[in-house]
Amino acid sequence: MALYEAKTGGRNRYMLYGGELGAVVRERLALELDLREALRADQGLKLAYQPIFCSRTQHILGAEALLRWDHPVRGSLSPAAFIKLAEERGLIKQLGLWALRRACSFAARSSLPWVAVNVSPIQFRDERFADRVFEVLADTGLHPTRLEIEVTEGLLLQNSSEVQETLRVLRAHGIRVALDDFGTGYSSISYLRTFGVDKLKIDQSFTAQLGLNVEIDSIVRSIIDLGRAMKMKLTAEGVETEAQKNLLIAMGCDQLQGYLLARPLDSSALDDLLDQSNLTIAG
Numbered sequence: 001m002a003l004y005e006a007k008t009g010g011r012n013r014y015m016l017y018g019g020e021l022g023a024v025v026r027e028r029l030a031l032e033l034d035l036r037e038a039l040r041a042d043q044g045l046k047l048a049y050q051p052i053f054c055s056r057t058q059h060i061l062g063a064e065a066l067l068r069w070d071h072p073v074r075g076s077l078s079p080a081a082f083i084k085l086a087e088e089r090g091l092i093k094q095l096g097l098w099a100l101r102r103a104c105s106f107a108a109r110s111s112l113p114w115v116a117v118n119v120s121p122i123q124f125r126d127e128r129f130a131d132r133v134f135e136v137l138a139d140t141g142l143h144p145t146r147l148e149i150e151v152t153e154g155l156l157l158q159n160s161s162e163v164q165e166t167l168r169v170l171r172a173h174g175i176r177v178a179l180d181d182f183g184t185g186y187s188s189i190s191y192l193r194t195f196g197v198d199k200l201k202i203d204q205s206f207t208a209q210l211g212l213n214v215e216i217d218s219i220v221r222s223i224i225d226l227g228r229a230m231k232m233k234l235t236a237e238g239v240e241t242e243a244q245k246n247l248l249i250a251m252g253c254d255q256l257q258g259y260l261l262a263r264p265l266d267s268s269a270l271d272d273l274l275d276q277s278n279l280t281i282a283g
Contacts, residue, residue, distance in 0.1 A: 001025040032089050035082055039094055044070045047102050048264035052257045055249045060277050062114040065103035066264050092120045104140040106267050111274050116148040121155040130169045144174035152180055156191040167195050183223055200227045204238020210247045224251050
């Protein structure tokens with residue numbers, strides 16, 4: 001138990017076993033076993049979809065797939081409660097492919113223009129990751145141009161030639177790559193150019209302070225200008241007020257995502273919203 005807790009906290013450290021530590025580790029072990037069973041039985045795990053809107057027309061451009069877990073005892077769990085555990089216990093590849101397949105299946109049978117799926121940096125350690133993505137697309141019938149993969153800045157910081165090649169292969173087949181939570185990590189312009197990114201997603205922590213902090217306004221404007229200069233699309237996450245929306249539109253942000261426009265929806269509710277949007281466009 002002390003060994004696993006030391007590994008969880010980082011390498012090159014030691015911890016002593018104690019009763020309190022035992023309770024924490026037993027709790028994590030129980031959650032791990034429950035997650036393994038959920039994956040084995042394909043029960044409890046589900047996806048919600050948060051629409052992403054065009055800032056100019058307010059029409060739905062696509063949606064981000066968000067993982068949820070209806071635990072039989074703990075209730076509804078957000079990714080923050082189990083994704084890190086899945087990464088530590090070697091379950092993230094299986095969980096990530098489950099989410100990718102479910103999202104692609106939904107998009108293939110719906111009128112959703114494209115779906116975005118989050119991918120853990122650990123999944124890129126699999127040398128066959130790109131092949132697995134292509135297999136999912138072939139099995140579900142989703143065209144590659146209708147898939148967007150969201151990665152974090154931590155992936156680029158690995159500065160790996162293997163990761164660079166995987167991203168190149170994915171993009172060569174028409175899959176877009178979006179850099180999530182941009183501005184919260186340490187990415188440089190050289191990384192963006194080296195690895196190839198199609199979209200920057202402005203982190204919701206910046207969006208929340210728009211109009212309240214002059215420095216944040218300048219940072220967001222700089223991110224948008226950078227993306228436009230590098231011919232990338234821009235999505236602002238966490239849009240919750242009209243003032244934020246109007247500022248982002250004035251700054252030239254392409255896409256908006258947040259509770260002001262739509263909360264995460266199940267597949268049925270998103271289909272209904274897409275039908276309404278299509279009727280509005282046709283009208």
